[in-house]
Structures are given as C-alpha cells and as structure tokens.
Amino acid sequence: DGGITQSPKYLFRKEGQNVTLSCEQNLNHDAMYWYRQDPGQGLRLIYYSQIVNDFQKGDIAEGYSVSREKKESFPLTVTSAQKNPTAFYLCASSMGNRGIRNEQYFGPGTRLTVT
Amino acid sequence: RKEVEQDPGPFNVPEGATVAFNCTYSNSASQSFFWYRQDCRKEPKLLMSVYSSGNEDGRFTAQLNRASQYISLLIRDSKLSDSATYLCAVTTGNQFYFGTGTSLTVIP
Numbered sequence: 001d002g003g004i005t006q007s008p009k010y011l012f013r014k015e016g017q018n019v020t021l022s023c024e025q026n027l028n029h030d031a032m033y034w035y036r037q038d039p040g041q042g043l044r045l046i047y048y049s050q051i052v053n054d055f056q057k058g059d060i061a062e063g064y065s066v067s068r069e070k071k072e073s074f075p076l077t078v079t080s081a082q083k084n085p086t087a088f089y090l091c092a093s094s095m096g097n098r099g100i101r102n103e104q105y106f107g108p109g110t111r112l113t114v115t
Numbered sequence: 116r117k118e119v120e121q122d123p124g125p126f127n128v129p130e131g132a133t134v135a136f137n138c139t140y141s142n143s144a145s146q147s148f149f150w151y152r153q154d155c156r157k158e159p160k161l162l163m164s165v166y167s168s169g170n171e172d173g174r175f176t177a178q179l180n181r182a183s184q185y186i187s188l189l190i191r192d193s194k195l196s197d198s199a200t201y202l203c204a205v206t207t208g209n210q211f212y213f214g215t216g217t218s219l220t221v222i223p
Contacts, residue, residue: 033211041215042202042213042214042215042216043159043202043213045211050209088156090158090159094211096209097209101147101149101164101206102147102206102211103147103149103161103164104161104204104211105161106158106159106160107158108157108158109157109158111156
C-alpha cells in the first residue's frame with residue numbers, strides 16, 4: 001500500500017524532554033511537510049523540505065528541528081524549547097516541483113501531550 | 116492579510132439541503148486550488164482539485180473565480196456523512212496555504 005505513515009499515534013512526554021515524531025512515505029514524493037494543528041484552529045507550517053538534505057523553516061519553527069537524510073523520511077523533533085508542544089502533528093508530502101498541481105497528502109497524525 | 120480566508124461557520128443544514136462554502140485568496144499569482152475534508156481528530160483528506168473550468172464529482176461541485184480570487188465548494192443533497200470540516204488550500208510558487216476550515220453539520 002502506498003501512503004504516509006506517522007508513528008506513534010499518541011505520545012505522552014514530560015515537560016523538558018525532547019521527543020521525535022516519525023514520518024515515512026513510499027509515494028516517491030520529493031517534498032515533505034510538518035504542520036501543527038491546535039483544537040479548533042487551522043494548520044500551521046513548522047518545516048518543509050523540497051529535496052533530500054535540504055529543508056526550510058515554516059511559520060512556527062522555533063523549538064522544533066528536522067532532518068531529511070532520506071527521501072522517504074522526514075522526522076520532526078520537538079525540543080524542550082518549544083513552549084506549548086501539546087498539539088496534533090501532521091506530516092504531509094507532495095510531488096513538489098515535479099508535480100503539476102502539487103497537491104499534498106497527509107499522514108494520520110501524531111497527537112502529542114506534554115505534561 | 117492572510118493568504119487564504121474562510122468563513123469558519125458552523126453551517127448546520129438539514130439532510131438533503133444544498134450548502135456552499137467560499138474561500139478567498141489574496142495572491143493573484145496563486146496557481147493551484149484544492150478542497151480538503153477533515154473529520155474530527157483525523158487528518159485532512161483531499162476532496163477535490165479545483166480547475167478553472169469548474170469540476171464536479173458526484174454531489175460536489177468546485178468552482179474557481181480568478182477575477183474575484185475565490186474558490187467555492189457546493190454540496191448538493193447533503194448526507195449525514197458529509198458532516199466534517201472543509202478546508203480550502205492554494206499554492207503560490209512552492210508555498211501551500213490552507214484556510215482555517217469551515218465546519219459543516221448535517222442534521223437528520
């Protein structure tokens with residue numbers, strides 16, 4: 001099956017701990033994205049990557065870090081510097097510059113709770 | 116000014132009704148347009164792309180008005196299963212912008 005997987009579905013951490021969220025895709029997509037969604041709010045872009053070994057900050061990158069060592073994988077680390085980390089984290093991918101319309105497809109999300 | 120704006124609703128409509136959502140975008144250079152559906156506590160799923168000539172998929176019709184810079188989604192004969200949040204999205208260059216979503220509840 002082709003698609004985007006995120007793990008785990010639910011994650012609980014203590015304040016002050018770094019945590020890494022996994023995102024893998026087997027769609028042969030070039031571009032990958034991380035969004036955060038808070039209750040009743042829209043999607044906010046954290047980081048995105050158009051190609052391997054390159055990524056750019058989105059609108060709310062502070063307190064987060066990413067890597068893109070493989071085309072298929074784009075893990076997100078939520079560091080202790082992120083002041084309000086509890087949220088629903090969504091990973092997406094698209095064909096990027098190879099695509100005509102460049103629609104994004106989402107993974108099922110990881111719900112992170114930090115106490 | 117936000118790149119994409121939507122009326123958050125909520126829209127509460129009876130089963131069988133026709134409902135329309137609009138979404139305005141600020142950049143006239145935006146190239147591609149989409150509607151996504153998001154169920155409660157789930158990820159957004161692509162509902163349909165929006166083409167310049169308008170396009171229809173069953174009970175759903177999407178329209179693009181470049182002159183006025185808005186896209187619309189029309190749902191005919193609403194079903195209970197249509198209850199969800201509908202997000203519009205536009206691409207401008209390499210950037211992808213989402214609206215905050217419009218909540219729809221279809222009432223029996």
